[in-house]
Amino acid sequence: MTNLKISAKMHILIIVSSVLIALGIAVGLICEFVADGYFNYGNDYKNYKSVEVTYALVDFPDEEGVEKICKTAFKDAKINYYGCTFGDGKIEYRFAKSVKTDKIQAAAEAINAKLKLDGKDLSNASAHEINTTLGGGKALTLGAIALAAGVAVQFIYFVIRYKLAMALSALLANVHNLGVFFALLSITRVPVGSNIFAFAALTVVATMIGCCFYFDRVRKNIKNEVTAKLGANEICDLSMSESFLSVCVPAVCFAFAALLMFVFLSISALSVTGVLSAVLCAIFSAVACVYGTSFFTPSTYSRFMKIGDDFKAKHHLKKPVKKA
Amino acid sequence: MGKIKSAILTAIIVAAVAVLAFFAVVSFPVAGSGGVKKYNSFISSIHLGSDFTGEARTVLYPEGVRSEADYLSDMPEIPQGEAAEGLTQAEIDEYTKKQTDYVAKYEKRGSLYIEKDLLGDSEAEFIENVKKDAEVLNDRFNQKGYSNYSVSVQDKFTVRICVPTNFAYSAYKDSDDANRTARSEETAKISRTVQYLTASGELTLRNSDIGKGNDDLLVPDTADITTYFKSFKKYSSAKRYAVKVNLTKEGKELFSDKTDDIVNNASSDKAVHFYVGDTQLISLTVEEAISEKSFYITVNDGDYADDYAIILNSVSHGKTLSLDYGEAGDIEIVYSTASLGKNAAIYFGVILLLIIVGAIVFSVVRYKKLGLVNALTVIIFALAMVVALLIIGIQLTAAGAFAAVLGLALLCGSNIAAFEAIRKETKKGKTMQSAVKSGYKSVLTAILDLHVILIIASLLLTLICVGEIQACGFIFFIASIASYILYWFTRFMWFVISSPARDKFKFCGFKREVPLDD
Numbered sequence: 034m035t036n037l038k039i040s041a042k043m044h045i046l047i048i049v050s051s052v053l054i055a056l057g058i059a060v061g062l063i064c065e066f067v068a069d070g071y072f073n074y075g076n077d078y079k080n081y082k083s084v085e086v087t088y089a090l091v092d093f094p095d096e097e098g099v100e101k102i103c104k105t106a107f108k109d110a111k112i113n114y115y116g117c118t119f120g121d122g123k124i125e126y127r128f129a130k131s132v133k134t135d136k137i138q139a140a141a142e143a144i145n146a147k148l149k150l151d152g153k154d155l156s157n158a159s160a161h162e163i164n165t166t167l168g169g170g171k172a173l174t175l176g177a178i179a180l181a182a183g184v185a186v187q188f189i190y191f192v193i194r195y196k197l198a199m200a201l202s203a204l205l206a207n208v209h210n211l212g213v214f215f216a217l218l219s220i221t222r223v224p225v226g227s228n229i230f231a232f233a234a235l236t237v238v239a240t241m242i243g244c245c246f247y248f249d250r251v252r253k254n255i256k257n258e259v260t261a262k263l264g265a266n267e268i269c270d271l272s273m274s275e276s277f278l279s280v281c282v283p284a285v286c287f288a289f290a291a292l293l294m295f296v297f298l299s300i301s302a303l304s305v306t307g308v309l310s311a312v313l314c315a316i317f318s319a320v321a322c323v324y325g326t327s328f329f330t331p332s333t334y335s336r337f338m339k340i341g342d343d344f345k346a347k348h349h350l351k352k353p354v355k356k357a
Numbered sequence: 358m359g360k361i362k363s364a365i366l367t368a369i370i371v372a373a374v375a376v377l378a379f380f381a382v383v384s385f386p387v388a389g390s391g392g393v394k395k396y397n398s399f400i401s402s403i404h405l406g407s408d409f410t411g412e413a414r415t416v417l418y419p420e421g422v423r424s425e426a427d428y429l430s431d432m433p434e435i436p437q438g439e440a441a442e443g444l445t446q447a448e449i450d451e452y453t454k455k456q457t458d459y460v461a462k463y464e465k466r467g468s469l470y471i472e473k474d475l476l477g478d479s480e481a482e483f484i485e486n487v488k489k490d491a492e493v494l495n496d497r498f499n500q501k502g503y504s505n506y507s508v509s510v511q512d513k514f515t516v517r518i519c520v521p522t523n524f525a526y527s528a529y530k531d532s533d534d535a536n537r538t539a540r541s542e543e544t545a546k547i548s549r550t551v552q553y554l555t556a557s558g559e560l561t562l563r564n565s566d567i568g569k570g571n572d573d574l575l576v577p578d579t580a581d582i583t584t585y586f587k588s589f590k591k592y593s594s595a596k597r598y599a600v601k602v603n604l605t606k607e608g609k610e611l612f613s614d615k616t617d618d619i620v621n622n623a624s625s626d627k628a629v630h631f632y633v634g635d636t637q638l639i640s641l642t643v644e645e646a647i648s649e650k651s652f653y654i655t656v657n658d659g660d661y662a663d664d665y666a667i668i669l670n671s672v673s674h675g676k677t678l679s680l681d682y683g684e685a686g687d688i689e690i691v692y693s694t695a696s697l698g699k700n701a702a703i704y705f706g707v708i709l710l711l712i713i714v715g716a717i718v719f720s721v722v723r724y725k726k727l728g729l730v731n732a733l734t735v736i737i738f739a740l741a742m743v744v745a746l747l748i749i750g751i752q753l754t755a756a757g758a759f760a761a762v763l764g765l766a767l768l769c770g771s772n773i774a775a776f777e778a779i780r781k782e783t784k785k786g787k788t789m790q791s792a793v794k795s796g797y798k799s800v801l802t803a804i805l806d807l808h809v810i811l812i813i814a815s816l817l818l819t820l821i822c823v824g825e826i827q828a829c830g831f832i833f834f835i836a837s838i839a840s841y842i843l844y845w846f847t848r849f850m851w852f853v854i855s856s857p858a859r860d861k862f863k864f865c866g867f868k869r870e871v872p873l874d875d
Contacts, residue, residue, distance in 0.1 A: 087426065120411060120693035141468075157426055159468030163517060164510040179821035179830075183814050190813070194806065231756055231826050234818055241810045249803060286766050290759065293708055311755070 558634020764836020
């Protein structure tokens with residue numbers, strides 16, 4: 034870490050982050066006007082299609098027979114569903130909006146024909162188109178407010194707890210990490226729902242924790258007689274190398290826990306698609322935190338430190354010398 | 358602390374935790390009830406979100422729009438075979454005409470059958486009205502504070518509503534009598550909520566005596582009733598529930614007049630009944646004229662109060678449904694399995710168990726006897742979370758459980774940070790007592806910082822957000838507080854178990870390294 038001399042390479046990091054965020058905004062805006070939104074909104078917010086199968090228990094005492102018919106029909110129509118629920122004599126298969134309606138309709142008709150064989154006319158399959166764009170407008174607005182409030186409170190807390198320069202760096206780190214997180218979501222088109230703000234909040238929290246570890250180390254190094262003699266860049270790099278593990282551990286733990294959930298819930302749901310988006314959000318959050326807090330924050334803080342030192346030096350020089 | 362005192366205290370704490378853990382985890386039939394009654398463990402009584410126990414969904418069909426199943430079942434039949442015997446040709450022709458008229462009345466659109474009158478020129482307007490109604494319904498269900506719900510337009514002509522079932526695992530999975538009752542209580546609540554919140558029509562105030570000859574209406578339907586009410590709010594105090602009605606100046610005058618009229622002139626009906634469309638919601642029993650700006654109407658249940666307040670608030674502000682969706686009793690609610698798979702709750706339980714076991718094994722391997730203290734705090738943390746979820750009644754979703762796991766990571770991280778700081782201090786040559794003291798002191802601010810930050814963040818999510826994020830924020834808030842308390846409990850246990858140790862320089866793998874100048 035120290036050998037890399039991160040602090041001296043702020044321009045490179047700014048270029049990398051700016052390109053990433055700009056790319057995210059560009060992809061988001063293009064999709065906003067051309068496709069289905071800035072982000073790839075998940076089931077909570079986006080249209081989807083479904084095939085609902087109502088089966089009579091008299092004709093089909095167990096749902097496995099119905100499932101088999103449905104799966105064969107979907108295979109023949111060459112369409113894949115991403116979610117399936119059972120209950121009260123009904124099975125619902127959900128399809129992405131992009132799946133062609135005529136294919137879904139054909140599959141529903143094929144299921145219908147098979148269900149109604151041998152005079153079993155109580156069962157029925159129908160295709161539907163569902164518009165779920167109403168769902169979470171309020172949730173998204175309130176999530177955004179909570180996020181902004183979180184960043185503001187963190188800034189105030191850092192001003193009280195540390196120094197203004199550190200608080201500004203932490204604020205910048207938060208904005209940067211959130212920017213990277215949202216850019217990654219926008220570029221990769223991972224389906225997002227209201228959980229986007231849960232993971233964004235996780236990004237803010239992990240950044241706050243990381244900054245705490247980092248600035249604690251910086252403060253100790255500034256107070257240390259030996260390291261205090263180093264320049265701003267060197268202190269920042271040294272502090273980062275010492276606190277790198279502490280900064281990474283929370284973010285990596287979040288990602289690992291998400292991965293564990295992914296494995297088990299994929300087994301439970303017999304499908305990876307339903308769980309994948311949450312896990313990818315957690316991993317993007319971890320990546321944004323580690324990158325932003327470990328590499329971006331030291332380089333920006335070293336600049337703030339230099340500016341502060343220069344200001345102090347100038348201020349000190351201008352002070353009238355008291356006569357003895 | 359002496360050796361005996363230490364042993365007794367440790368034994369009491371461990372026994373208490375073991376007993377609590379038993380009741381938290383194990384469900385069993387109550388002895389002497391012949392297997393009819395069942396004790397459900399704390400864990401199986403926690404209300405779960407739709408990702409674990411599925412959702413309840415319904416489709417609202419506006420008048421003139423029918424599902425394929427309804428269309429086919431209501432189609433007039435032409436008698437055939439034995440049923441046709443004895444019928445004249447004219448009668449058979451009449452049956453045929455009825456069926457032909459019925460078929461001609463509808464047009465098939467996808468999986469729906471729609472009356473032809475609604476299509477053509479007025480189709481766009483009808484579709485727009487369905488969309489507007491969906492928005493009104495979305496606004497009403499949004500106020501229920503569900504962890505997850507959706508109101509959507511299905512096939513352009515119908516409205517689909519999905520809400521979490523709120524089942525506990527016992528009600529979701531077990532089919533014995535006791536749990537069947539619990540399940541039916543939840544389904545009854547959902548049915549009632551869906552029926553009330555989807556009520557069509559405008560708000561009317563009725564009294565059968567005073568409104569006689571005017572369809573029982575206290576206020577003529579030409580009057581704008583929205584000008585009388587400021588708001589309806591749920592009110593609860595000491596397990597008593599009510600709907601608080603806040604009136605405008607005009608509303609105050611109206612209620613003063615009408616209640617005075619009821620007190621003096623009504624003979625049998627001494628109440629003001631609040632109706633939405635043809636559905637009667639609540640009644641205000643009038644004993645004396647009301648001259649206040651607000652009053653309370655008592656109801657039996659908190660959920661009832663919530664539903665009444667939401668629907669009355671909505672209609673009193675003019676947010677009524679523009680289409681008629683039929684009788685409230687006609688709504689069919691389907692309960693489906695969990696979206697993450699039928700056994701998602703079990704799989705998730707296994708994940709949580711693995712995480713807890715992992716944390717315990719790691720701490721025991723690394724810190725030996727002291728690791729057992731960490732293990733004890735991990736178990737207490739898990740129990741505290743279970744009890745909190747059960748008592749407060751938070752609906753647990755996958756995201757909420759993830760928040761609880763983060764809280765556990767916070768606790769373990771704090772303890773490990775303290776242990777490592779103590780290890781550093783012992784390496785400096787300090788005695789155990791002194792190393793523990795200075796070790797905890799050295800990480801005091803960092804641990805406090807961490808917890809303060811997380812508590813603030815979770816509190817913000819709880820106070821500002823809605824739905825699942827709010828629930829996650831609240832769970833993490835509880836987890837952060839539990840983590841900090843248990844962090845100091847570990848410090849206390851350190852004192853309890855290290856007091857009787859004979860060697861003051863060697864304990865649980867922490868060994869004093871004698872400085873060279875010694």
